[in-house]
Amino acid sequence: MAELIRLGAIDDDRMLLTGLASWLTEVDDVVLVVSAPDVAGYADQVRSDPAPDVVLLDLNLRDGSEPAANVVAVQATGARVLVVSTIPDADAVLSTMEAGAAGYITKDKDLPILLQAIRAVAQGDSAITPELTFLISRDARPNRPTLSPQERAVLTAYASGATLTAAARRAGVAYGTAREYLERVKRKYAEVGRPAYTKLDLAERVREDRLERDGLT
Amino acid sequence: MAQRLTGDADYLRGLIATSASGAGMYLVGELVRITREQAASGLPVHQQISDVPDELPLEVRRALADSMYEALTNVVKHSGRKEAWVTIVGTEEPSPGGVLVTVTDQGAGFDPALARTGLGIDRSLRQRMHAVGGEAVVDSEPGRERVWSCDGRADPPRRHR
Numbered sequence: 458m459a460e461l462i463r464l465g466a467i468d469d470d471r472m473l474l475t476g477l478a479s480w481l482t483e484v485d486d487v488v489l490v491v492s493a494p495d496v497a498g499y500a501d502q503v504r505s506d507p508a509p510d511v512v513l514l515d516l517n518l519r520d521g522s523e524p525a526a527n528v529v530a531v532q533a534t535g536a537r538v539l540v541v542s543t544i545p546d547a548d549a550v551l552s553t554m555e556a557g558a559a560g561y562i563t564k565d566k567d568l569p570i571l572l573q574a575i576r577a578v579a580q581g582d583s584a585i586t587p588e589l590t591f592l593i594s595r596d597a598r599p600n601r602p603t604l605s606p607q608e609r610a611v612l613t614a615y616a617s618g619a620t621l622t623a624a625a626r627r628a629g630v631a632y633g634t635a636r637e638y639l640e641r642v643k644r645k646y647a648e649v650g651r652p653a654y655t656k657l658d659l660a661e662r663v664r665e666d667r668l669e670r671d672g673l674t
Numbered sequence: 675m676a677q678r679l680t681g682d683a684d685y686l687r688g689l690i691a692t693s694a695s696g697a698g699m700y701l702v703g704e705l706v707r708i709t710r711e712q713a714a715s716g717l718p719v720h721q722q723i724s725d726v727p728d729e730l731p732l733e734v735r736r737a738l739a740d741s742m743y744e745a746l747t748n749v750v751k752h753s754g755r756k757e758a759w760v761t762i763v764g765t766e767e768p769s770p771g772g773v774l775v776t777v778t779d780q781g782a783g784f785d786p787a788l789a790r791t792g793l794g795i796d797r798s799l800r801q802r803m804h805a806v807g808g809e810a811v812v813d814s815e816p817g818r819e820r821v822w823s824c825d826g827r828a829d830p831p832r833r834h835r
Contacts, residue, residue, distance in 0.1 A: 545691070565683065591722045616761070617722075618720060618758070618761070
């Protein structure tokens, strides 16, 4: 049997957390060990217990916290982050990839697709979904990473819903090459973001956020 | 009921993604109508929308919507797949202000009917788009996934063909 994956979920939607828990009762290799409405609540819970392997993090939490800072904070506990959202808010999603999140998936997906993403992330791989590649393929921000024409060809085809096999065929490269292109593009985002999302910077941001929230600034 | 709710949620998500572009909202509305009321009823569609320009002549919008309808109907009838992908994006090439609609299924086993009807659909899509100065590109082979791409724009470039 596959090794047990310890999952966490941070979402302010109670129905989603409950639904997820009941969904997962029928799954053998994934167990929901922590769920919280915000990052602070999550941090409290993992203070004494070991952190989960993978955390599903809602992109835009109701507390208005910055998505990228949330990713860094959760990663600092030792978990890998899979970002989820209903609305694919492009700039926010891209910022979470720059902050080092392992993947992004929209909430309208069926359980098998979500599990596939969770298992990939638990293994140390990325969850590069069509919706994530779509956002990357439409990224027009001035400081976006530079992509090669071939990387772009694979990305665009995969973003339009083609299987990776077909995306590779259309771009004229082998399947393995196409897979590597997607990973490479994903890495470029993390590299662009690295200087901006160091731990030091995070501590500063979290402190500022907290002061702001508590009305102390 | 669940299906209806899912449809509503898709519609709302789509509308938000158009950032209130007129042409975008029209196409998202048509997509919902197609999947809910017409031949493609019940087919789950993964929609992705980005940077759709506001202005697009009605005849171009209609041609794009008709093409979407034909492609999705074809997915339901012949692909054996239970889902499809639709992307609606603004294009800057060859001139700004264009809209590219792409319908993709993820392929299926060989369907003998596809080889015959497939050609008819490809031709009618091309004719439909050419009539409004647009383009239609079809990437399809029996037994493989198919992609229909339809490009329409407000001010079509002259074709030298």
